[in-house]
Amino acid sequence: MPSEHKADNGGIRRKKILETAAKVICEKGYEGTSIHDIAEAAGLTKAGLYHHIRSKEHLLLEIMNYGMDVFEEQVLNQVVAIADPLERLKCCMEKNILLVTHGWSKEVIIILHEHATLHGQARTQINARKKRYVRFLETSFAEAIRAQRIRPVHPKVAAFAFLGMVLWIYKWFRPDGQVSEGELVKEMENIFFGGLERRKQR
């Protein structure tokens, strides 16, 4: 068997292990999940699993990095080049909502939920990737204010208000619930950018 073919199979196998582990950790929490649970779910022995991973914490780091890859590919990279800052922010909200509502993004849920579990360098690495997103939002809000596309607000509060609204969705949204994905995007954009309070007629 050519080594390239082996590497490909290894990559697919690895991705499958990360996705399986993410599913188990989502259900039981990181601390409540044992290596045995993950091995069993992946159809491997513990020794077999350790052939693919270094440690439970390193596996968590890999899941988070995989989740950040998916996020950057499907959200950040899609909108970063949009010239108008308000359009950029609106498009970013839409893409991020859809990433959270898509049930397969267990890796994203782990990033959101297991915020304090990593230590040392691993924690620094993931935090740096998260901070890149916060800075992108802050910069876009500041730019939108300068361009008079939005009213003056504190860019940091605006960035975290945006994130709170969008990322909290994983806690309550159900695909078979009374609100559709499309409605959710439209309504959230409306609430956040349009404002709720009625203006007095002049």
Added chain:
Amino acid sequence: MPSEHKADNGGIRRKKILETAAKVICEKGYEGTSIHDIAEAAGLTKAGLYHHIRSKEHLLLEIMNYGMDVFEEQVLNQVVAIADPLERLKCCMEKNILLVTHGWSKEVIIILHEHATLHGQARTQINARKKRYVRFLETSFAEAIRAQRIRPVHPKVAAFAFLGMVLWIYKWFRPDGQVSEGELVKEMENIFFGGLERRKQR
């Protein structure tokens, strides 16, 4: 010693144990915290701690109920009687933000974070208390729409957008950071109720 006095001391002792346990669980996560950790932090032996609690899961339920008591006392009960639905919602946002920013509310953080840890009846009980708040918000938004105090929006999405913005604060806000509590309240109210996008001049 009169039994009333004993009961009072027991109540204070119990509250102290709940607060200590909440602090430990906040730091290490529920699954990562052992009964031994909690006993040690509370200055008790394991047997001594079991004199006060039934089980680790029952302790978590008690912490959550205590957190919901604090929330209802400091937020919900303060605003529920405000006649104007928009004023009610604004005041509710302010009170809830201050509850989250006050560092002592570890019990509230546990309610927010350990959402999937309780089982059976205990889970049903806490979920019912949480749902009461969501229903209060939905009803207030619906009322504000009917009274034409806000634009028409989906009350469920508005309720969870409100909750996401406000409850996410525990993940990023630091009392010694660049945004003060007062600014946070003002800016969030401004963003959520006032809307960001500039209106075209007529």
